[in-house]
Amino acid sequence: MGISGSAYQQLLREYDARQLKAVREYRYRVKKIEEEIPELVSIDSRIAELSVDMAVMRIRGKEFDRSALEEEKKALVLRRRELLEQAGYSEQDLQPRYQCEKCRDTGFIDGRECSCFRSEIISLLYDQSNIREILERENFSTCDLRYYRKDPLPEENGESPFSIAKKAFEYAVDFVKHFESSSDNLFITGATGTGKTFLCNCIAKEILDKGYPVIYLSAVKLFGILAGNAFGSRSQERSDEDLFSCDLLIIDDLGTEYANSFTQSAFFNCINERLLRHKHTIISTNLSIEQIRTNYSERVFSRIAEKYKFIKLLGEDIRIIRKLEG
Ligand SMILES: [Zn+2]
Known part of the structure; x- marks a missing residue:
């Protein structure tokens, strides 16, 4: 940790x-x-x-x-x-x-880390996560479910986007609560603007505040780094080891990257390594699980289907609704 x-x-x-x-x-x-x-x-x-x-x-x-x-x-x-x-x-x-008067700037009290030292570590973790600024705006305390409509949808067995989102956020709270004791992974699906990234940010903030390293990357960025590491074409931004071993890796917008045979195998390798190491991964995507099978591979599909909890978000583009409401 x-x-x-x-x-x-x-x-x-x-x-x-x-x-x-x-x-x-x-x-x-x-x-x-x-x-x-x-x-x-x-x-x-x-x-x-x-x-x-x-x-x-x-x-x-x-x-x-x-x-x-x-x-x-x-x-x-x-x-x-x-x-x-x-x-x-x-x-x-x-x-x-x-x-800090408590530890007289030594960082330690009786051999144990002072609270100021823990705060510094958390601050460093925020820096490493790529999302320090956004977490100030997007977190559980700023989450507002009223942007989701409450009319029941027949195709969702009468559930409304609101009740689906409420469940998703409740599951996220649960994920955070049992982070240490479980090895849960989340697969968050939903169209653009339904709050997937927001939900990921809420979770990221809570996990960082618990003192665990979180790496947040868009799929485009993740595959760029993996390719850079594999082909040595770029200076190492993050080592594969960082990506495979950090306590929480969030891959945002899977499916937006340029797919080829390299991304397919690199993606399998990444999620598989993390499963073997019992490290949590969250994937957010516009793709359905069936599309994952088509776009990536059977083995990627089976790992996700077996080891990830599915969370769905529905609704109109919340970012547009927010803009309209000013
Ligand atoms: Zn101190």
Whole structure:
């Protein structure tokens, strides 16, 4: 789970740099303030002396003598605060300013990743997914089913596009919920503009937020990358290994790519590898499962028919409806 080893190492280096910067700035600030208020230096060294003396006295059981020292220390602390305030500073200015106070920019608390570190990893996963911006607009919280019509369709056993879409979104929620414990795959069919990509985006966001890598590619792009890797004609954008092993691969708009014998075998190889590795795949397409048999191959068809859950979306082009409604 998570990002690649090299990205992880890079993040650790960033944390080192972040911490170093906080400490450097802190030292610079302290030096500047001490130059401005030289009395601070003597106060601080006297406070340090007193602390040592008091510790020694505690060990020797001389509690009575300690109280005088405590008084002196208290007065010095007050004087220190006064001097700082007069010069327009506060105690905070003499502390390092970390981006995350919890882990002091180390990224770890008691050997465990701090929440800030987890957020950084999720942010990197978003970057890798290709769909960072779109997920801000298209996710379960912005999903609006009222664009689907509610009139029953005889050819759908009386179900309406609305009830079909509702089921699809409910299934998507279920997919997200059982992501860790299942190896479900989805085959989402529907005409252009019926919300397939939107549904994929909803799922992608939830899986990324769980901290799993998601790669989102249009079929055109996917086959371009696979061809590039196979024929060495392009610099490697994504290795086959990335595509075969990421926890969720979303292939959008299957069928829009230029099909040939290479795409047929590359596609089989990709989905088959992912099945063998128990990695989730979501395919969205305008094609029916019968067309998959014709356009790709019997073995692609049988893998999908056997191992994928089918989700259908119906309705008019929702993007047009939205535009009309402004
Ligand atoms: Zn932290």
